[in-house]
Amino acid sequence: MYSDRKIAFEKLLTAGTIAVIFAVWFTATGFGWVDPKLVPPPRSVWSAFLDIAQNGYRNHTLFQHIGASLGRLLTAFLLAAAAAVPLGLASGFHSGIRAALEPVVEFYRPLPPLAYYTILVLWLGIEDQSKVALLFLACFAPIYVSCVSAVLKINEDYLNCAYAAGASRWQVFVHVVFPACLPDVLTGLRTALGVGYTTLVSAEMVAATSGLGWMVLDASRILRSDITFLGIILMGITGILMDRGLRLLERGLVPWKGKE
Structure with a gap:
């Protein structure tokens, strides 16, 4: 009750x-x-939404803008998760792997995305490859760090008990380390998704013609604050929905979290 x-x-x-x-x-x-040019009234934002929903913006429909942004973000996020989770867990479990990977991650992790985005554009071109690469790097670091931290804080008694029971190193990793790290891994995924979304505007600054981030930047150049606010609101709503999806996944995979 x-x-x-x-x-x-x-x-x-x-x-x-x-x-x-x-x-x-x-x-x-x-x-x-x-000033309504700086902060538009809600009715102007709603009118902009109805107009773009019906007529599109800059030769793309609203759903195409949303789909372009989410496509870039989710592609990079899934690739980062597929790479960072195993590498992060392995780094936490084996000090040699950690010694090899940690300097690279710690070097680029604090760098602003725009600092190396120009290099990615030179290497990969101005199409979606450079944008996905930027978002991949933005998502990779928080997932990797959370995975390493999760392994390092496991109670050594659990590992010793598993070894004493005759478990191999691989069995300890699969049946003890991985389940114990799942809550922190999922928290890292949620953090990475948020970081990736904040980097999305930077990713769509160069040679993009679609996407919510690009729409916000383009509208700001022509002082269409109603469209700018609309884009920000849509980014916030889609971000909340994706985070809710990860939270539902977390409830299904680690129902014991918070109930120790």
Whole structure:
């Protein structure tokens, strides 16, 4: 009973926060407290949505813009997950692998994406390959770091018990290390998805003609703040939906998380 009331209260708080944000937005624009060129009223953003949904933007439909961005992001994210999860777990489990890979990851991880994007464009061209590569690098580091950290914090007693029971090194990795790391691995995936989405605008700055990030940048150049706000809102909504998908996956794979 107490848990149900707590969940209901938290949902009420969430709805209240959203309502307050919209109320402030309506009030500030309705009374003219802000320049509509900088902060458009909600009705202008809604009108822009209806117009782009019906007529498209710059020769592409709204769904084509959303699909282009999500296609680049999800391709890079899946490739990064496929590479970073095994490499991160192996690095945490074997110090030699960690010593070989960690300098490279730690070198590029703090670099701003635009710092090396020009190099990727020179190497891979201005098409989607360079954009996917940029997003891949943005997603790879947080997944790798979370996997390494997850392995290193495993209680050594678990490993010693498995070895004492006659398990091989591979069996220990598969049946002890991997299940113990799953919660942190999924958290790293969620973090990487967010980092990749924040890098999406940078990826679509060069020679792109479609995508939500490109649409936001193009609209800002012609002072169409209503389209800029619309693009940002759509990016936020799609980001929330993808994160919810990962959270549902997390509940299915690690139902014990938070219940120790």
